[in-house]
Amino acid sequence: MFPGCGPSLYTVKAVLILDNDGDRLYAKYYGDGYPSVKEQKALEKNIFNKTHRTDSEIALLEGLTVVYKSNIDLFFYVIGSSHENELMLMAVLNCLFDSLSQMLRKNVERRALLENMEGLFLAVDEIVDGGVILESDPQQVVHRVALRGDDVPLTEQTVTQVRKSIRASLSAIKFKSSITLLTVKAH
Numbered sequence: 001m002f003p004g005c006g007p008s009l010y011t012v013k014a015v016l017i018l019d020n021d022g023d024r025l026y027a028k029y030y031g032d033g034y035p036s037v038k039e040q041k042a043l044e045k046n047i048f049n050k051t052h053r054t055d056s057e058i059a060l061l062e063g064l065t066v067v068y069k070s071n072i073d074l075f076f077y078v079i080g081s082s083h084e085n086e087l088m089l090m091a092v093l094n095c096l097f098d099s100l101s102q103m104l105r106k107n108v109e110r111r112a113l114l115e116n117m118e119g120l121f122l123a124v125d126e127i128v129d130g131g132v133i134l135e136s137d138p139q140q141v142v143h144r145v146a147l148r149g150d151d152v153p154l155t156e157q158t159v160t161q162v163r164k165s166i167r168a169s170l171s172a173i174k175f176k177s178s179i180t181l182l183t184v185k186a187h
Helices: 037-049 087-102 109-114 117-127 138-150 157-184
Strands: 013-019 022-030 058-061 063-073 074-082
Touching: 013 037, 022 037, 022 109, 022 117, 037 058, 037 063, 037 074, 058 117, 063 087, 074 087, 087 117, 087 138, 117 138
Parallel strands: none
Antiparallel strands: 013 022, 013 074, 058 063, 063 074
């Protein structure tokens, strides 16, 4: 159980994304309530077993409030203490899902998510920091992720990002060259 489970600024205890077999695709825990991977996996299995066959959106489990949503082959979970406001947790869940939906062009499924994990990491970091909810507007999250994605050092970029950056630079150089040529010809 997470210590100090009363209402606080630290609303989110964990954000999880599991596949339709209950296997972890993404997990971010805040605080020290589940410090070992073994404890985390046991919680994830318990949550998945309780929620994967139901149509509801909220579950109470092990003294935690779990809000969740499924889509195609993914299950999204936001976990808070048992005292936490479900609407706040649901706002985080909806923001995450809607942000990913925009970033993945409405193709929110396992394969697309795995191909865009860096976007997922950035989105979660924009929404929640250390358990504190920072943002609940998906438009803002997508905008900030796009800005942060442009500032990634070359050594940490994917090949696709590097190619895109090089193409943009070459296009800018060609444009500037054609402006210079037009200016020289005009004089």
